[in-house]
Amino acid sequence: MADLKGINLAMQTPFDAGGAIDFKVFEGLIDKYVEAGVHGLVFGSGTGQHPYLTEQECNQLYEIGAKRVGGRCHVICQTSALNVDEVIRRSRHAESIGADALMILPPYLEGPTDDDGIVEFYRDVASSVGIDIIGYNIPQATGVSVSVALLKRLTALDNFNYIKDSGGDFTLHQEYLQATPGVLNGCDTTTLYALMAGCRGVIWGGANYMPREAVELYDLVTAQRYSEAQVLWQMMLPSLLFIWRTHYSPSVIRAAQLRGLGTGNVRKPLSKLSAEQDKALQQSLRPLFV
Template identity: 75%
Template sequence: MADLKGINLAMQTPFDESGAINFTVFEDLIEKYIAAGVHGLVLGAGTGQHPYLTEAECNHLYEVGSKRIAGRCNVICQTSALNMDEVIRRSRHAESVGANALMILPPYLEGPSDDDGLFEFYKAIDAAVGVDIVGYNIPQATGISVSPQLLGRLMKLKNFNYIKDSAGDLTVHQEYLQFGGDVLNGADTTTIYALMAGARGVIWGAANYMPIEAVRLYELVSAGRCGDALTLWNLMLPSLLFVWRAPYTPAVLRAAQIRGYGTGNVRRPLRKLSSEQETQLLQALAPLDPEIGAAPREQAIA
């Protein structure tokens, strides 16, 4: 079983202006994030625009990423798909190139949504792979909630050892923790509270633009320095509240670009932020990075 504690950064996929993956920037970002101290990188995460990547693109992304990471932190690959055979095929490929774990959504479009159907879905994948499976609870996007009772059943499978909980419901999150499984928080605005409650770690999209601060937050909570952690958290929170309510991926990628991480480009059908949203983002980043808040808009964009 892989130890997925700490900050697992849900890594962006950098694109050029034409919408092609820029692998030079991708490998540079890996180096920057590892230097910041992240404990894992999630390749092809939602923040990495997984729904808009082809299977071939995902496979190549995982090959390049795993080779570049070279064991310096954990590699988690999202292998979600609507077709069951494709999920297994993607999963086996990711495992073959070095993934430590696989992040997999439930069958979210007109698939089974009852506990028995979801259990059979993950059971079939569990039997097909030999690395950890991270289930993914994000009901606001899938319309499917993984109940605490279902999680208890899933945790008895050989490889289903983690769940990423992006729902933002701290009550359910703590119910998950009662079942003894390892829970990874995925709701940006509850991160500090989930860590204090006992989450093993996080899979965090917003860490794309503040990897150093994200790692520091985890270290402070782990050391029991909750007062210091809350002081840091209050600097992070305005931007987290903004990206959580804004178009999420475009906001995170633009914030990352502003702070020197990536190109800020999105792939269609996603769109960049509007001018009004851009201004709001700069204001939200100011507590975290006062120089951004003080800079003229043109300077910040440059």
Template identity: 55%
Template structure:
């Protein structure tokens, strides 16, 4: 089983002005994030604009990333797709290219609505890989929820050992934790409380612009230093909540530029946040510089 404890960076994908991927900058950023202490890297994450990358681009990012990371951190690859055969093909390729685990959304566009249907989907993925599967629970985006009851069933699958919970509902997060398995928090504004409740780690978009703080927060909670953790969290909270309630991915990119982790622009159809929003974002980042 892969060890995905701690902070796994939901890594941004660097783009050049013409929209092509900047692989050189990708490698440079990987080094900087690992130097900052991140425990893992999630390639082709939501923050990396997974829906707007081609399958070929995703595989190249993984190949380049695995080589660059060279065992210094765990590597998770998102293999989500609408087409079942594509999910399986991407998942098999990810294992072959050296990923430690794959992250897979449940079928999310006019897909199965019953627990039996969703279980069958993950069962098919489980059959074709020998690495860990990270289920991805983000009901606000998919309109599909992996409930505690369904999670309990999914844990019976040999490779389904993790779930990323981006529900943002601390009660539901605690319920998932209580089912066993390993829960990775994916909701920025509840990070310290999820860690205190027993989350195994996080897959974290905000680590693109404050990697050292995210890692330190996790480590402080892990050591039981809750007062120090909450003092740090007071500096992280304004930007975390700003992103959560605004245009998340373009805001992450803008914040990363401002904090010195420039990965270029977003790829269309996403657009940069407007100037007034940039001002609000920068204000939310100021406590990190104090």
């Protein structure tokens, strides 16, 4: 079992102006994020626009990414898909190129919503690989809410050792913590309090534009320097509130560009922020430039 503690940065996928993956920028970003001290990188995350990447693109991205990381931090790959056979195929490929863990959405878009169906899905995948599986609670996107009872059944499966919780229900998050040690926070706006409550680590999209601050926040909480953590958090919070309430991925990607990280381009059908939204984003980022 990989120890996925700390800041696992849900990494952006940089695109050029025409919508093609810019692998040179991608490799440069990996170096910058590793140098910032992140504990892991998540390739093909939602922030990385996974739904708009082909399987071939994901495979190439993961191969290049894992090689560039070179063991300097954990590598997590999202291998979600609608078809179970495709999930297994993607997962085996990610494992073969050195991924430490796989992040996999539950069945979505009219997939099974009953607990038995979800458990069976993850059982099929878990029995096909030998590395950690990170389940994913993000009901606002999938329509599937992972209850505590379901989580307990899932963590009994081989290799299902983590749950990423992006639901934003902090009560449920703390119930997860009572059920398993493998909880990773995925809700940007609760990060400080999730870490203080004892979550193992985070998978964090917002860290794309403030990787050093994210690592510093984790280090402060780990050292129980909570007053200092709270001061830093108040600098981070305005932009986190903005990205959580606006178009998430375009906001994160633009924020990263404004801080010298990435191209700022998104792939269709996503679109860039409006001029008004962009102005508000820049205003929310000001505390980080102090």
